[in-house]
Amino acid sequence: MLRIERFSKAYEKGVYAVRDLSLHIEKGDIFGFIGHNGAGKTTTIKAAAGVHGFDEGEIYIDGVSLKERPVECKRRFAYIPDNPELYTNMKGIKYLNFVADIYGVSASERAERVEKYGRMLEIYDDLGSVISSYSHGMKQKLVIISALIHSPKLLIMDEPFVGLDPRAAFTVKELMAQLVAEGGAVFFSTHVLDVAEKICNKMAIIKNGSLIACGTTAEIKGDNSLEEVFLELTE
Amino acid sequence: MKNILTLFRAEAYSSLNPRRMVESRSKNKGGAVNLLFGVFLVLLIIGSACFYAFTIGKALSDAGTPESLLFIFFAADALLTLITAASTGSARMFRATNMDALMSMPLTGFQIYTGKLMAFLAENYVYSAIILIPAFAAYAYYAAPSLMFILAAAALFLTVPMIPVGLGLLISALFSLFSFGGRSRTVRNFIGIALFVGFYLLLMSKSGDIMAYLIASGGGVIDAAGRYFPPLKWAMEGALLKWGPLLLFAAFAVALILLVAWLASLRFGRRVGALNASPKAKAGAVKTEAARSAFSALFRKEAAGYFSSFAYFMNTAFGPIMLVVGAVYMAATRSGAATNDAMREALAPIMMLVAVLATSTCSTAASSISIEGSRLGQLKAMPVRPRDVFAAKIALNILVCSVPALLAGVCLIAAGVVKPADGLIIIAGVLCFAVFTSVAGLLVNLRHPKLEWTNENAVVKQSASVGLTLGIGFVFSAICGAVFYLLTFKAEVGATVTLAALAGLAFVAALCASLLLKAKGEKLYNSL
Numbered sequence: 001m002l003r004i005e006r007f008s009k010a011y012e013k014g015v016y017a018v019r020d021l022s023l024h025i026e027k028g029d030i031f032g033f034i035g036h037n038g039a040g041k042t043t044t045i046k047a048a049a050g051v052h053g054f055d056e057g058e059i060y061i062d063g064v065s066l067k068e069r070p071v072e073c074k075r076r077f078a079y080i081p082d083n084p085e086l087y088t089n090m091k092g093i094k095y096l097n098f099v100a101d102i103y104g105v106s107a108s109e110r111a112e113r114v115e116k117y118g119r120m121l122e123i124y125d126d127l128g129s130v131i132s133s134y135s136h137g138m139k140q141k142l143v144i145i146s147a148l149i150h151s152p153k154l155l156i157m158d159e160p161f162v163g164l165d166p167r168a169a170f171t172v173k174e175l176m177a178q179l180v181a182e183g184g185a186v187f188f189s190t191h192v193l194d195v196a197e198k199i200c201n202k203m204a205i206i207k208n209g210s211l212i213a214c215g216t217t218a219e220i221k222g223d224n225s226l227e228e229v230f231l232e233l234t235e
Numbered sequence: 236m237k238n239i240l241t242l243f244r245a246e247a248y249s250s251l252n253p254r255r256m257v258e259s260r261s262k263n264k265g266g267a268v269n270l271l272f273g274v275f276l277v278l279l280i281i282g283s284a285c286f287y288a289f290t291i292g293k294a295l296s297d298a299g300t301p302e303s304l305l306f307i308f309f310a311a312d313a314l315l316t317l318i319t320a321a322s323t324g325s326a327r328m329f330r331a332t333n334m335d336a337l338m339s340m341p342l343t344g345f346q347i348y349t350g351k352l353m354a355f356l357a358e359n360y361v362y363s364a365i366i367l368i369p370a371f372a373a374y375a376y377y378a379a380p381s382l383m384f385i386l387a388a389a390a391l392f393l394t395v396p397m398i399p400v401g402l403g404l405l406i407s408a409l410f411s412l413f414s415f416g417g418r419s420r421t422v423r424n425f426i427g428i429a430l431f432v433g434f435y436l437l438l439m440s441k442s443g444d445i446m447a448y449l450i451a452s453g454g455g456v457i458d459a460a461g462r463y464f465p466p467l468k469w470a471m472e473g474a475l476l477k478w479g480p481l482l483l484f485a486a487f488a489v490a491l492i493l494l495v496a497w498l499a500s501l502r503f504g505r506r507v508g509a510l511n512a513s514p515k516a517k518a519g520a521v522k523t524e525a526a527r528s529a530f531s532a533l534f535r536k537e538a539a540g541y542f543s544s545f546a547y548f549m550n551t552a553f554g555p556i557m558l559v560v561g562a563v564y565m566a567a568t569r570s571g572a573a574t575n576d577a578m579r580e581a582l583a584p585i586m587m588l589v590a591v592l593a594t595s596t597c598s599t600a601a602s603s604i605s606i607e608g609s610r611l612g613q614l615k616a617m618p619v620r621p622r623d624v625f626a627a628k629i630a631l632n633i634l635v636c637s638v639p640a641l642l643a644g645v646c647l648i649a650a651g652v653v654k655p656a657d658g659l660i661i662i663a664g665v666l667c668f669a670v671f672t673s674v675a676g677l678l679v680n681l682r683h684p685k686l687e688w689t690n691e692n693a694v695v696k697q698s699a700s701v702g703l704t705l706g707i708g709f710v711f712s713a714i715c716g717a718v719f720y721l722l723t724f725k726a727e728v729g730a731t732v733t734l735a736a737l738a739g740l741a742f743v744a745a746l747c748a749s750l751l752l753k754a755k756g757e758k759l760y761n762s763l
Contacts, residue, residue: 051612053761074618081616085609087536089543097524101532102617111523118521127521 001027001154001185002048002077007057009043017043018209021057025154025187025202028180032200032217033189036234040209041189042082045158048187049079061154075103077154078147082162082189084139092127092134092142096149103150110149117145120171136163144172155179157188161195173199197226207234238342242350247357280702283709285369290716292373301378305474308370309391309467312363313399314438318431319362320355320403322549325411327355328404328499329510344503349496356400356492363396380476387473390481395470397488401495408499411510427545431553432560440564529619533627540606541599541631547606550695554596555639558589562643565650576654580730583657584719586647587737588712590640590665594672595708600632601676601701604763605685605694611763621760625752629673636669657734664738668711671745676704678752681759711744 002025010016018040025031035041046052048059050070059066061073086095093114100110118124121141131139140163147155155176161169176186176199190196196203197217204214212233213220221229292304328351337347371388374380410427461468466487473481527535542548607614614624644662647653653661680700688694695701715737722733 046612049612049616051615071618071620074616079613079616081612083609085613087540087610089540090536093521093523094539098532098536099617100523101527102529102619104529105526107523107525110526114521114523124521 001025001029001062002156002187003058003060003063004044004048005058005060007044007047007054007059009040009047009052009054009056016209018047018206021206021209021211023187023204023211023214025185027183027185029202030176030180030186030200031188032196032203033187033206034191034193034196034203034230035189035206039206041206042158043209044206045079045156045187045189049077049156050074051079075150076152077156078150078152080143080147080155080157080160082158084136084143084163086131086139086142088132089130091130092123095131095142096127096146099146100149105150113149113151114145117148117175120175121145121168137165137168140164141168144175148175153184155184155186155188157186159190160188161190161192193226193230197221205230205233238346239350239353242337242342242347243353243357246351246354279706280365280709281369283706283713284365285372286713286716288369288373289376292370292377296377301374302471302475304370304374304377306467306471308366309395309470312366312395315366316359316363316396316399317403318549318553319359320400321406321410321431322403322427322545322553324355324404324407325510327351328407329411329507334507338504338507344500344507345496348500348503352400352404352492352496355404356397359396359400360392363392367392367395374474383476384474387476387481390485391470391473394485394488397492398466401488401491404499405495408495411506427549428556431549432556435557435560436564530623530626533619533623534630537603537627537631538634541635547602547695551597551599551602552635554593555636558593559639559642559646562646562650565652566646569650579651579653579657583653583661583730584723584733584737586653587661587664587734588715588719590643590661591668591712591715591737591741592708594636594640594665594669595705595712597632597636597669597672598676598695598701598704599635600628600673601680601704602694602698603628603631603677604680604760605688605698605700608686608688608694611686615760615763621757622753624760625677625756628677629670632673632676633666633669636673637666640665640669654731657730660731660734660738664734664741667738667741667745671711671741671748672704672708674745674748674752675707676700678748678756678759679703679707681756681763684763686763711741715740 002023004021004023007018007021008016009018021040021044023031023044033041033044043052047054048066050066050073054067061076064073064076066073087098090098096114097110105113114127115124118127121144123138123141123145126134126138127142131142134142140160144160147157160172164172173195180186200217202214202216203220205212205220213229217226220226288304288308291307292301295301295303328348331351371384371392375384375388458468466484469480469484469487473484540547541551604611641662644658644665647661648655648658680698683698683700683703685694685698685700718736718740719733722728722736723730
């Protein structure tokens with residue numbers, strides 16, 4: 001579903017943020033991407049979401065090259081950034097209508113999904129308010145609804161649980177599991193190792209721009225806790 | 236005092252450092268490139284301003300009143316600075332994103348406000364320099380005053396901008412008393428625009444008197460200045476090397492700034508708290524809409540963002556507003572009723588130049604990439620072609636410029652100021668110019684975006700791309716002025732041919748800019 005092959009990204013000539021990274025996320029995967037601050041997680045995620053261009057390597061979504069056919073690829077996934085910066089002058093529902101228009105979601109489908117996810121994340125009644133009145137967590141919920149409004153097969157998320165209350169975090173985990181059960185996949189970065197350990201079937205650990213471990217959760221942590229393995233590997 | 240200066244240094248660093256004016260692509264190329272770009276930008280804009288100063292200066296010198304040049308440029312600088320300070324003051328002084336951090340520091344409201352005010356003033360000196368230094372140079376060239384004029388000019392340069400900055404910030408502080416978010420903000424914005432239009436209409440109605448004084452003797456100009464605003468008379472006398480009035484003017488300017496800082500910082504914490512609080516959520520109807528095209532969605536997003544921000548709107552649309560209000564005033568007073576055909580012939584190209592200049596101040600496309608800020612990533616992750624994103628941004632800029640241009644053109648014809656055929660060519664020419672400035676502005680902003688900012692004014696006032704786009708507009712209008720001069724006074728062709736040549740020039744410029752955007756735009760966008 002998402003294949004990253006020999007991806008490298010340098011912001012300055014010769015200074016690589018990520019180097020020669022390859023990952024393969026298949027249908028049914030909840031794939032955790034772990035690393036310390038500045039390891040290259042966000043750079044990789046932004047490249048996979050088509051936010052940052054890159055010169056070396058290839059990224060494929062469902063076998064389609066992101067470099068060659070970016071618009072087609074972007075129709076198949078949804079991206080949730082680490083910081084929910086939104087058009088604060090809009091009302092929540094206007095923002096959702098805007099995103100639905102971009103993805104070509106019909107009026108009936110958007111109405112149904114807005115109600116479904118809005119109620120699940122307990123923000124439906126606030127969608128008629130301007131986004132500038134929202135708290136950080138409410139903005140994050142709005143971004144999550146906007147990501148799900150076009151029923152993507154792949155979710156690419158950067159620190160999706162930051163700012164969410166416990167109930168909303170639980171709901172998001174349920175939504176991830178539901179998407180995967182329906183044949184989709186989730187690729188997300190996180191610092192919360194407990195969450196990664198519980199919900200991911202696969203994960204990768206990145207350090208200073210290079211992959212240092214990749215495999216199933218069981219393979220990576222063995223008999224230890226993920227925290228112990230992570231600390232040992234990244235020391 | 237130490238704290239004020241420390242804060243001033245920090246604020247001025249973020250707003251005036253040329254390396255902070257451009258980011259992304261160019262930041263990887265090092266400081267030298269940015270510095271060179273900044274120097275080029277300043278030279279470009281000052282070069283255009285010199286063209287106007289020396290052209291107007293020659294005409295006034297021939298009329299025997301070179302000091303009128305200073306009057307005109309003082310007034311122009313004051314008007315622009317006043318509009319900027321009044322429309323952006325609230326965002327700069329009370330609602331910057333670093334306000335939470337500053338309020339948590341052991342600083343008084345007066346210290347914070349004064350530090351920010353000094354940075355704002357310093358920033359305005361850069362803009363005032365573009366207007367005042369060419370005016371001083373042209374005056375010195377034509378009036379040949381003694382060397383002491385350098386001292387007087389330096390004192391005037393430092394003090395003249397203080398008055399509009401002080402008055403503008405005072406107006407914005409008064410308006411901020413009524414800012415509690417939601418609908419009251421919309422009402423306040425309408426009042427602000429109405430006051431601006433009213434002030435401008437007052438200037439228009441008095442312009443006849445002012446022009447009469449300007450055409451009269453040198454003493455008449457100074458009397459005119461004193462009649463409308465006594466400190467302006469002191470400044471004018473200061474320029475004529477009368478030191479007493481100059482000192483009086485400087486003292487008045489400094490006292491005004493200090494008074495504004497004291498008044499505006501009263502109950503500072505309470506005001507900052509009220510202005511930065513999230514507006515109270517008003518639960519409106521949750522209504523999904525019928526599906527639209529991606530372009531329509533993008534355009535509506537651009538328009539909603541643009542018209543919801545008073546500061547951003549006033550920073551970019553005051554030129555078109557002045558154009559349309561002026562034209563409507565002319566139509567309402569039938570300004571052209573007493574004009575004969577020869578006068579209409581002479582006026583038509585001038586009207587086109589004025590319309591082009593007014594349009595060149597509208598720079599929504601030149602700041603449209605910057606205004607996305609950290610939201611740009613989300614936009615880039617959406618399945619839309621870059622050219623659709625560009626089209627929405629350019630369409631908004633063209634709309635904001637073209638509607639006033641159309642209205643102004645129709646009003647000029649209705650007022651009898653220009654012949655109908657000439658009026659139509661003026662409209663076509665200004666529309667072509669609007670396309671040119673929109674496309675060129677977007678291209679420049681793609682090359683030099685400012686994606687990190689503390690308030691939305693920064694993307695207009697502290698942005699190299701907006702400055703460069705304005706420079707391009709001024710240079711283009713200067714070229715138009717040169718073409719007008721050559722065709723009218725050297726080749727002695729009629730107004731219609733001159734207008735057609737100017738419109739053709741704008742069309743070619745628009746075409747070239749569009750081809751350049753098509754060739755380079757997508758690559759630049761993807762590299763952000």
